[in-house]
Amino acid sequence: MTSEPSIKIFDTTLRDGEQSPGASMNISEKMEVAQALVDLGVDIIEAGFPIASPGDFEAVRTIADNIRGAVICGLARSANDDIDRAWDALKGAEQSRIHVFLATSAIHREFKLKMDKDEIIRRAVDSVRRAAGYCPDIEFSPEDASRTEIEFLCRVVEAAIDAGATTVNIPDTVGYGTPAHIGGVIRTLRERVPNIHRAVISIHCHNDLGLAVANSLAAVEQGAGQIECTINGIGERAGNCALEEVVMALRTRHDHYRARTGIVTERLVPTSRLVANITGIQVQRNKAIVGRNAFAHEAGIHQDGMLKERRTYEIMRPEDVGLAKTDLVLGKHSGRAALADRAKALGYHLSGEQLQTVFEQFKILADKKKEVYDADIAALIEQEIRDVPETWTIAGYRLVAESGRTPTVTLSLKRGEEEATEEVTVGDGPFDALFHAVERVTGVEVVCRDFNVHSVTVGKDAQAEVTVEVEHGGQIFRGRGVSTDSVEASVRAFLNAVNRVAASLERAGTPLAPKVAGNV
Ligand SMILES: [Zn+2]
Secondary structure, three states: OOOOEOOEEEEOOOOOHHHHOOOOOOOHHHHHHHHHEEEEOOEEEEEOOOOHHHHHHHHEEEEEHHOOOOOEEEEOOOOOOHHHHHHHHHHOOOEEEEEEEEEEOOOHHHHHHHHHHHHHHHHHHHHHHHHOOOOOOOEEEEEHHHHOOOHHHHHHHHHHHHOOOOOOEEEEEOOOOHHHHHHHHHHHHHOOOOOOOOEEEEEEEEEOOHHHHHHHHHHHHOOOEEEOOOOHHHHOOOOOHHHHHHHHHHHHHHHHHHEEEEOOHHHHHHHHHHHHHHHHEEEEOOOOOOOOOOOOOOOOOHHHHHHHHHHOOOOHHHHHHHOOOHHHHHOOOOOOOHHHHHHHOOOOOOOOHHHHHHHHHHHHHHHOOOOHHHHHOOOOOHHHHHHOOOOEEEEEEEEEOOOOOOOOOEEHHHEEEEEEHHHHEEEOOOOHHHHHHHHHHHHOOOEEEEEEEEEEOOOOOEEEEEEEEEEEEOOOEEEEEEEHHHHHHHHHHHHHHHHHHHHHHHOOOOOOOOOOOOOO
């Protein structure tokens, strides 16, 4: 047998992905994603940046303590406090990795760090040694590597490996690289760094020029053994290398790359949907692999060809990425076991109590709607696992909207046993009026940044899913509401966001200030 390289998949959805505006997740949401990543078969989960905030620390620690089946990684700058804090969060993991980074490009050395080349090397070596004193699995990233002089990059990488780095990651932090450029950097490292065989070379690409996947593949061609990526390619600005795309490229063009990953590709679509639902960042329709149209063959001549022989137009089978042929699953006579089964297939891990609540909701929905699809079930579950303390709940509302007139909303909300009602006649339309009413009753003022209504499935009786993004105290909060009635879904979504603001205000000791970003 020829030895075929196996490429490690390092998922950073919970760290780099979470840095996309509005994508922040709470601990229980992060736990759901982490468990789904294990089911997907990723090798390493970068769970967060422990020193960034108390919330980040808690999330990394909870994941390290509870998730089994993948290496759990935490990010740290090249500073003692960062590394100590990362280890504190990671030490409960089955296998831990500390990921240390330090900028190496001229522009960062000069303007950000104000350090010369020798100081950079000393700092990198000290940090890697300190981290290696805690655990044997150490990753080092020269931030902005793609814009670093290649001779200096070779020196830094050699020194980091000598100090104990077992993985050296080459980040294209600003998304500046092209395939030939990135491939050349990896090739040069392999040719010129004498101890390079002692470490795995990793690639970390941003998508500013739409080249993150292509650049990652170019790195693999030159011997990179790890790809850093995120589900749906989420991340700051244009995002990161999309896990599903790079994995399916390696698999579909195995004839060329001759490399394998441990990804269970049938879990790609369910994981993509989970992350989209949790972060509120929806996937564009024409997105490769996981977009709604990725396997839709609309054109007549294509359909004809498809019916005769699928391979005429299809390079991958939809079932290989976990796209079910039909997702019509349950109806009002379906029992709890059937629901539990579907929930599991969709990638959720529900407790008995959660299952019971979802089942009750499912029964109500199945009465309103004949056919309950996977997406409906996912929507119900998402609502249940969100784990936002419900400071306020809906007691009732009345909405009067007429063309040419300002709408009137009467809204009653409950806080514990107390009920408060307000009537407002304001706004540009019914939704605006509803939002004003929620603000009036709760006393929480927010700025609405985004408001989206879309149908979860198809048909007139489809459930509406409303997502809102609001700003309060310089922070973004998301809210989501699902109902067969779009007005009710909107009230729920807005209240969900306001409840998140309230929970954040009540959490003593957690500052609302923007947290530190890890720019790898
Ligand atoms: Zn990054």
